[in-house]
Every structure is written in structure tokens, then in C-alpha cells.
Amino acid sequence: MSETFTHPQFRRFEIAEIPLNTDLIIMDERWMADYATEWTKEFAGEAVNPALVGYITMVAARSVGDGWAELAWYVNISGRFHEVPLFLPADRIVACVDIPAYDEKPHIFVRSDWLTDIHEKPFSTFAWVDAIGIKELIQTGRLPSTNLHELRSRIDLVAANYPHLAFVSFADTLLVKQVWSVGHVGSSIRYTYSPETVLPAIFDLHSAINEVLGVDAYTVMTQGMNAYDDPAPLHISPQQNHISLNTLGVPFAQLQAIEIAARHAIRSGDHLPCSLYMDSSLYRSLNLDYNYRESLRIWPYESPMTRAAGATYVATSIQGILGNLR
Secondary structure, eight states, rough: OOOOSSTOOOEEOOOGOOOOOSEEEEEEGHHHHHHHHHHHHHHTTOEEEEEESSSOOEEEEEETTEEEEEEEEEEEEESEEEEEEEEEEEGGGEEEEEEEETEEEEEEEEEEHHHHHHHOOOOOOOEEEEEEEEEEEEHHTOOOOOHHHHHHHHHHHHHHHTTTTTEEEEEEEEEEEEEOOOTTTOOOOOOOOOOOGHHHHHHHHHHHHHHHSSEEEEEEEEEEBBBSSOOOOOOOOTSOOEOSSSOOOOHHHHHHHHHHHHHHHTTTTOOOOOOOEEEHHHHSSSSOOHHHHSOEEEOOOOOOOSOOSSSSSEOOOOHHHHHTBB
């Protein structure tokens, strides 16, 4: 592989030199030789089209560290704008190549197994739904167990209406999880991203909390990669006393970080309390009316893992989102 890009028009560069915040192309290492050959013919003036070689994955690098590059992966730019943060380990990179004299985006050739894995591993959308004012209800004796039983029954009904979602509740607080896939050419796995289908369930949960407990609710939303290849949103042990969400803790830490930032912004008077706080990368991927999407301001939060999405959130209402979906 070291002899692949020998023509002087090619510029090889290291991971530390990957340009930030500009469009990059990731390709499978198996296309390196063909890519180099076609471009070498192009340099010689032959009638070829190097763009026909292989398949591309569009990304932008947000930061580079010791042994890794943080990427924003543009999973979909045709049906919707869909950006997912991920990390590319240095040992998965085979070659980084640029062609300065041509209008060609820098290419990063990666190990086949890593590229296949990110396209085939399930991803998830997460929603943390919390009732407001529960502490006061407990203190004033206005939270009888009969109400909690009724709320649990209402949540059961909501869950029955949305069988593609997983619901985990803590009486007055719920986690809702949707699993989706990316897929790739030649795979039976298909692109199934549709966070809009989570939003009606959240609206129904807010309504149930209000009608049963007499208080409002808010939701925090983000997205992340599953830790396991299992597409099931939950794992329940045979004895039914262990529930695994099949996810690392990073998305939950992001949910908490957004909530902390929102609470601080409300106390500081930066924005009013809202019924929905959503990570910006997830928000930008919704099929929303353009004018509505662009009208909302973004607010910063301290991401526990990545700044690929700009570490910002939007504060809005679930009704506003549902009313402006295309």
C-alpha cells in the first residue's frame, strides 16, 4: 500500500494534518489501487473519470487527538440532512491523500472492517421524559400510589401504540429508545432513520403525565451508537430481573449535560422553560419546515464526549415541532 500514491500530484498526509471543518471523503481501503490508477491516468490526460471508483462516505473532521479523529458523519444529505458524531481510530486509517492541483476533496482510506462496522452497527435515538414538580407533590402528600399505578397503565397503553419503541419508566420519569440503522450497498440492512416517529409518543406521554398527575413534563433528546450489534432496543434476562439498554453511557451523559445546561439557562434568564430540549444534530436532521427550523436559536452545553455536533441544543415545544413537520 505504501507504493500506491507515488505520483507527485498526490500529497500524502498524516492524521494530525487532517483538515478540520471541511468536507472529506472516506473510502474502503480496497479502492485505493483503483483510485490511484484512475487519477494517474487523469494526470496523463487520458479520458477517465476517477469519481466512478468505489463508494464514498462523506464526513468532516471536528478535532484530532492522540490516536483518533473526531468526525461528523453525513449519513444522509439527499432525503434529509443527517449528521452523526463518531470517532475514527488512527490504526484504522490506511492512507490520507489530497490532490492540491485538482478540485478533489481529501480522501481518507480506512480498514474495511471498520467501515463495514459503522454502517452495520445499530444506532439509537433517546428521549428522557420527566414530570415537573414531583418533589412538591410528594411533600404535600398529593402523589398517592393509585395515581402512580394509573400512570403506569397509561404508559402501557402508549407503549402498545408504538411497538417499535422501547419504554423504561421510573414512575414519574421515562426513557424512550428508538433503534435505527444505516446500512450500505450490498447489505440487507437498510437506512431506517425516522426520529419523527418518536415525537407523537413523547406528546402522548406528556399528556398522560398531565392528566394523571396534574403536572407538566419536559423531554430531553439526543442520539448515539448502540454498544452491541443486537438491533433489539432492550435485553431482558431469562429471569426478567436484568434489563440492558444495549447502549454505552455516553448518550445518557449527553442527556444529563443538556438538562444541566437548560436548567442553568432558565435560571440565568437566557431562555424560558420549554417542553423539549434537543441536541442540535438531532434537531437539524428532522424533516421540519425550513423557516421554523432556522428560526430557533441554539444554546451551548458541555458535551461529555464529542463536539462534532457543536455541543449545542435547541429549546422548543413538542407541539411546535409536531406542528412544523413536513
